[in-house]
Amino acid sequence: MAEAAIRVQGLIKRYGPTIAVNGIDLEVRKGEIFGLLGPNGAGKTTTLECLEGIRKADRGRMTVDGCNPQSDRKELRRRLGVQLQSSSLPDTIRADEAMALVCAWHGLPPRFDLLRDFGMEASLKKQYHALSTGQKRRLHLALALANDPAVVVLDEPTAGLDVQGRAQLHDAIRALKSQGITILLATHDMAEAETLCDRLAIMIHGNIAAVGTPAQVTATGRGETRIVVRTINGSLLQGCDIGNARFTKASEGYGEWMCSDAAAAVIDLLRKVQAAGDTVADLRVERPSLEERFLELVEGGGQE
Amino acid sequence: MNAFLLHLWVQFRMDARERGTLLTFYAVPLIFFVVMGAVFSSINPTAKETLAASMSIFAVTMGAVLGAPIPLVKMRESGVLRAYRVSGVPSRAVLLIQEVSAFFHLLLVSAVIFAAAPLLFGAGLPRDYTGYFIILLIYIFASIALGLLIGVTARSQSMATMLSQAVFLPSLLLSGIMFPASMLPKPLLWLGRIFPATHAMQSFSVLAYHLKANYSGALALGITACSGMLAMGIAVWRFEAAGREELG
Numbered sequence: 165m166a167e168a169a170i171r172v173q174g175l176i177k178r179y180g181p182t183i184a185v186n187g188i189d190l191e192v193r194k195g196e197i198f199g200l201l202g203p204n205g206a207g208k209t210t211t212l213e214c215l216e217g218i219r220k221a222d223r224g225r226m227t228v229d230g231c232n233p234q235s236d237r238k239e240l241r242r243r244l245g246v247q248l249q250s251s252s253l254p255d256t257i258r259a260d261e262a263m264a265l266v267c268a269w270h271g272l273p274p275r276f277d278l279l280r281d282f283g284m285e286a287s288l289k290k291q292y293h294a295l296s297t298g299q300k301r302r303l304h305l306a307l308a309l310a311n312d313p314a315v316v317v318l319d320e321p322t323a324g325l326d327v328q329g330r331a332q333l334h335d336a337i338r339a340l341k342s343q344g345i346t347i348l349l350a351t352h353d354m355a356e357a358e359t360l361c362d363r364l365a366i367m368i369h370g371n372i373a374a375v376g377t378p379a380q381v382t383a384t385g386r387g388e389t390r391i392v393v394r395t396i397n398g399s400l401l402q403g404c405d406i407g408n409a410r411f412t413k414a415s416e417g418y419g420e421w422m423c424s425d426a427a428a429a430v431i432d433l434l435r436k437v438q439a440a441g442d443t444v445a446d447l448r449v450e451r452p453s454l455e456e457r458f459l460e461l462v463e464g465g466g467q468e
Numbered sequence: 469m470n471a472f473l474l475h476l477w478v479q480f481r482m483d484a485r486e487r488g489t490l491l492t493f494y495a496v497p498l499i500f501f502v503v504m505g506a507v508f509s510s511i512n513p514t515a516k517e518t519l520a521a522s523m524s525i526f527a528v529t530m531g532a533v534l535g536a537p538i539p540l541v542k543m544r545e546s547g548v549l550r551a552y553r554v555s556g557v558p559s560r561a562v563l564l565i566q567e568v569s570a571f572f573h574l575l576l577v578s579a580v581i582f583a584a585a586p587l588l589f590g591a592g593l594p595r596d597y598t599g600y601f602i603i604l605l606i607y608i609f610a611s612i613a614l615g616l617l618i619g620v621t622a623r624s625q626s627m628a629t630m631l632s633q634a635v636f637l638p639s640l641l642l643s644g645i646m647f648p649a650s651m652l653p654k655p656l657l658w659l660g661r662i663f664p665a666t667h668a669m670q671s672f673s674v675l676a677y678h679l680k681a682n683y684s685g686a687l688a689l690g691i692t693a694c695s696g697m698l699a700m701g702i703a704v705w706r707f708e709a710a711g712r713e714e715l716g
Binding site: 246248250251255270291311 | 470475478486546547551553555
């Protein structure tokens with residue numbers, strides 16, 4: 165098993181009487197993109213801030229690339245890159261000045277190459293207020309990488325971006341992974357989590373409700389697989405259950421079934437088609453999406 | 469280049485691009501100096517004698533007390549401080565850079581006033597130039613410290629504006645820079661002594677211009693310096709405490 169880049173054990177954080185993070189355990193492996201999902205107020209940002217060393221945990225142990233973020237913040241700044249959910253820079257600072265400044269505080273020469281890599285060559289001399297939302301996000305991402313970190317924490321990096329900006333940022337995040345950088349990504353965007361993350365955790369009310377690969381997380385729970393079939397002669401459209409598959413509707417020549425065991429249901433359906441002397445024209449098996457699984461968990465308050 | 473010096477250089481460049489900074493530190497004080505210099509020197513010829521000092525006190529008070537707090541509050545509200553913190557910029561350095569850059573601007577505008585006052589209005593020259601500039605440096609430091617204290621104390625920009633006005637207006641009216649403090653009723657005279665501007669004016673009169681005044685110039689200068697150091701100490705403490713509070 166790959167070594168852990170981030171390890172969290174029994175993390176507890178309270179704000180007065182409110183428990184924001186309720187004793188969670190988490191492990192992010194080296195070189196993976198790990199997603200942290202959850203509704204607003206689930207404790208994602210608090211967890212990230214404890215890992216970033218900018219919020220004090222009440223209890224629990226944490227390591228980021230072998231370093232304790234609560235007690236060794238100087239070392240943490242060398243190993244960790246952070247893009248905050250709500251961060252800004254002075255309106256009149258230029259992109260190149262911001263990079264030079266951050267690098268100087270890390271004791272490094274300016275990394276203008278990062279700005280170029282993120283497509284900001286034409287915006288190097290632009291002041292912060294004149295940058296688009298996408299450019300600001302990319303600038304913050306570039307600044308997070310200025311110290312050549314082993315681990316990067318991204319808190320909702322694509323929030324407020326248009327489709328193109330989102331795609332560019334996704335490419336940038338994939339490029340970081342290909343360089344061996346571990347990425348902890350908090351996001352509300354299920355599609356983003358499903359396509360980008362190697363593994364993910366869903367946080368609800370300060371607890372981890374589910375953890376695993378996107379496929380593992382969607383496979384658990386009561387979410388059923390949808391099977392949609394169209395045959396040449398329409399032999400399956402009478403509307404009957406087949407094996408463990410429950411018929412739900414027929415529409416525009418397609419029949420739809422819901423089932424918990426997709427493999428068995430598909431075999432049963434194909435047998436039925438064959439027995440009727442019919443031929444399959446189109447067959448689609450749709451697993452429950454991460455969003456459906458997420459909503460199921462949220463509605464259940466994080467309980468299975 | 470050293471990170472602090474680079475940050476300071478970037479701060480100067482940002483200030484030069486920021487219209488608000490240019491207005492508060494340069495445009496308004498210099499316009500006020502030209503207008504009020506003309507008024508003071510015509511209605512009260514004795515005001516000419518210390519015009520450079522009184523106008524410098526006005527410019528410094530305005531820049532430091534009205535100009536310095538808002539950027540600090542804005543930085544906190546907009547998340548700039550958090551962004552700096554996770555990028556490895558020390559909190560104290562941020563505060564110090566604000567102090568040093570404001571110091572530079574106020575020194576520059578005070579130098580312009582010092583040079584222009586005799587030429588434009590026939591203002592008197594100090595008897596002791598070294599004393600004049602020592603008092604000026606101490607007063608700039610004390611005023612900025614007060615401005616930063618307002619900036620780290622205020623929870624919002626509107627609160628910072630209110631606190632700034634609560635310091636700026638009495639500093640202007642009760643310190644003796646617009647009219648002699650001896651004309652004030654006793655309670656207001658004493659109220660005026662809360663503000664460093666009063667003691668700075670006293671110091672300039674006694675130590676730089678060798679004029680008679682109500683109390684010792686050295687004592688007034690000592691009070692100015694001590695109030696500056698106290699304000700700065702509290703500002704640093706409040707700034708770091710606010711950071712800890714924010715981070716819980």
